[in-house]
Amino acid sequence: MLRLLGKNSIRLSKKQHTIQNALRYQSAFNKNVLVGSASKYEKDHADPTFNEGLAEIKHLKKFKEYSDKITNAFSNKDKFEGDLQKQATLTSLYHRLRFNEYPDKIKYTDIATCLNCAESEVPIYNNTTLKSLGYKALKTNLLTRLYIKYPRLPSIIADALIEQLLSVKNLHNIGLSQFGLEVNNQTLLEAYLANDDVLEYFGKVSSLENFINRKTADGITEVVNSNITGEKVPIEYRPVSDATLALFGLMNQKVPNLFELFSRDFLNVEELEIQKVFLLNDSENTLDDILSVENISNVVYKLLAETGRDSDEPMFIVGVFTVEGEKLGEGFGTNVQDARSRAALDACIKYFCYSPTLKNGDIAFGKGEIISEPL
Numbered sequence: 013m014l015r016l017l018g019k020n021s022i023r024l025s026k027k028q029h030t031i032q033n034a035l036r037y038q039s040a041f042n043k044n045v046l047v048g049s050a051s052k053y054e055k056d057h058a059d060p061t062f063n064e065g066l067a068e069i070k071h072l073k074k075f076k077e078y079s080d081k082i083t084n085a086f087s088n089k090d091k092f093e094g095d096l097q098k099q100a101t102l103t104s105l106y107h108r109l110r111f112n113e114y115p116d117k118i119k120y121t122d123i124a125t126c127l128n129c130a131e132s133e134v135p136i137y138n139n140t141t142l143k144s145l146g147y148k149a150l151k152t153n154l155l156t157r158l159y160i161k162y163p164r165l166p167s168i169i170a171d172a173l174i175e176q177l178l179s180v181k182n183l184h185n186i187g188l189s190q191f192g193l194e195v196n197n198q199t200l201l202e203a204y205l206a207n208d209d210v211l212e213y214f215g216k217v218s219s220l221e222n223f224i225n226r227k228t229a230d231g232i233t234e235v236v237n238s239n240i241t242g243e244k245v246p247i248e249y250r251p252v253s254d255a256t257l258a259l260f261g262l263m264n265q266k267v268p269n270l271f272e273l274f275s276r277d278f279l280n281v282e283e284l285e286i287q288k289v290f291l292l293n294d295s296e297n298t299l300d301d302i303l304s305v306e307n308i309s310n311v312v313y314k315l316l317a318e319t320g321r322d323s324d325e326p327m328f329i330v331g332v333f334t335v336e337g338e339k340l341g342e343g344f345g346t347n348v349q350d351a352r353s354r355a356a357l358d359a360c361i362k363y364f365c366y367s368p369t370l371k372n373g374d375i376a377f378g379k380g381e382i383i384s385e386p387l
Contacts, residue, residue, distance in 0.1 A: 078204045082213050083134050089121060096120035101194055101215030108192050109259065110270060117266040126258035127193070129219035129251045133200050139258035146261030150178060150275060157281045164364050169289055177279050178257075184249040186278050187256035193217055195252060219251035287361050295357035299332070299340075302363050310335055313352050316342070330355045 085092050096102055097120055111118040130138040154174050158165065176182070187193040196216035198206065203213065263271035303311060317329040330351035331342045341362060343354025 075201065075204050078210065079133075079200050081210045082200065083136060085210075085214070086121065086137055093119055093121050095211060096124060096214060099211040099215050101212070105192065105215070109263075109274075114267050114270070118262065122262055122266070123259070124214040126262055127214070127217050127255050129217070129221070129254050131220050131251070132218040133220065134213075134218070139254060142258035142261035142265070143254045144261070145265060146257035146259070147178065149264040149271065150257070150260055150279065153272070153275050154178075154279060154281050157276075158284075161282055161367050162286065162365055163368065164366050165286070166364060169286070169364070172289055173281075173284055173286065177281070177284075179245075180249050180253045181245045183253035183256045184245070187217075187252040187259075190278050191256060191259065193252055193255055195222055195248075197222055199223065217251050217255045219254075221251050222248050286365050290357060290361050290364075295353050295360055298360050299356040302360060308334055311340065313355065315348065315351075332356060332359050 099120075102120055102123060106112055106118075106120060106123060109123075111123070125137050126139050126142055128134065128138050130140045132138065151174055154177060155170060158170055158173065162170075194216045196213065196218040198208070200213070260271060260275065263274060299311070303309075312333050312335060314331050314333060315328065316331045318327065320326040326346055327344060328346070328348050328351040329342065329344045330348065332340045332352075332355045334340065341355045341357070341359030343351050343356070343358050345351035345354055
C-alpha cells in the first residue's frame with residue numbers, strides 16, 4: 013500500500029511537473045506578448061517628442077514668408093491695389109480724405125506709401141519723398157496766405173509762425189484728430205504671432221519710433237525737438253507727423269485743389285495770434301527803423317498817466333506820437349522806461365500786423381485796373 017501510494021505519488025508529481033512546465037511556458041508566453049504589445053502601444057501612442065531646434069526653424073521660415081509678403085507687396089502693384097481696397101482701415105481713410113472722388117488720380121497704394129516711414133521695418137517703400145514735398149508745399153502755401161493778410165510782417169516773424177504751424181506736435185494732432193490716422197503698435201514679429209492679416213500692416217502708420225517709449229525705464233521718455241522754438245515732444249509723435257506731411261504732399265501732387273482745401277481747414281493762418289510772437293527787446297530801435305522806411309522824421313514819447321509814483325506798485329502809461337500829433341502806440345509799465353518800450357512795441361505791432369484784407373478775406377484796396385489815356 014505504501015509502495016503503491018509512493019508510486020502514485022511519483023506519477024502525480026510528474027503530472028504536476030508537466031502542468032507546472034506548461035503553466036510556466038504559458039506565463040512566459042503571455043508575458044512576452046503583453047510586454048511586446050505594451051511596448052508597441054506605447055510607441056504608437058506616445059506623445060511626439062518636441063524638438064526645439066526644428067520648431068524654431070519652422071517658425072522662422074513661416075515668419076520670413078510673412079515678412080516677405082509685406083516686403084514684396086508692391087512687386088505686383090495692380091493685384092496689390094485690388095487687395096488693399098478690401099482693407100477696412102485703409103478704405104476708411106481713403107474715403108475720409110475724399111480720395112474716393114478722384115479714383116483715377118489717387119490709389120490705395122499711394123496712401124500705403126504715405127503711412128510707411130523710412131524708420132519702419134520695411135523701408136524699401138517709404139514716405140520720405142512725399143513728406144519733403146508736403147512740407148515745402150505747405151510752407152509756400154502758408155507764407156503766401158500770411159503775407160497776403162500781413163504784407164509788412166518781418167520774415168523772421170513769418171518763419172517762426174510757419175514753424176509753429178508745421179511743428180511735429182501740431183502735425184501729429186492733425187493726423188490723429190483730423191485725418192483719423194491709426195498707429196501700428198506691433199512689430200512684424202508680434203503681428204505674425206498674433207496671426208494678423210498681412211494687409212493690416214498697410215492701414216496704419218508704421219515706424220520703429222512707435223515702440224521706443226513703449227517700455228520706459230524709470231519714467232524716462234525720449235523726446236525730439238519739434239521746431240525752432242525748442243519745443244520738446246515724445247519721439248513717437250514724429251511718425252504720425254511725417255505721415256501727415258506725406259498725405260499733404262500726395263494731395264499737392266495729385267489733386268492741388270484738395271490740398272488747398274485741407275490746408276485752409278486745418279492750418280488756419282488767418283486766425284494766428286501774431287501779436288504774441290513779438291518781443292519787447294529793442295523795440296525802440298525797431299520803431300526807428302520803421303520810421304526811416306516810412307520817411308517819418310521823428311517821434312515824441314509822452315507820459316499820458318501815472319499812479320502811485322511813491323508807492324510800491326507804481327504804474328505809468330506812455331504814448332508815442334509823430335511830431336504832427338498822430339498817436340502810433342501806447343504802453344504801460346512800473347517805470348517810465350518799461351512804458352516807453354511797450355509803447356514802441358505797440359507801434360511796431362500795429363505797423364507789422366497791418367492787414368489790407370477785409371473780414372470776408374477780400375483785399376481792401378482791390379486789384380486795381382489799367383486806365384488808358386488817349387494820345
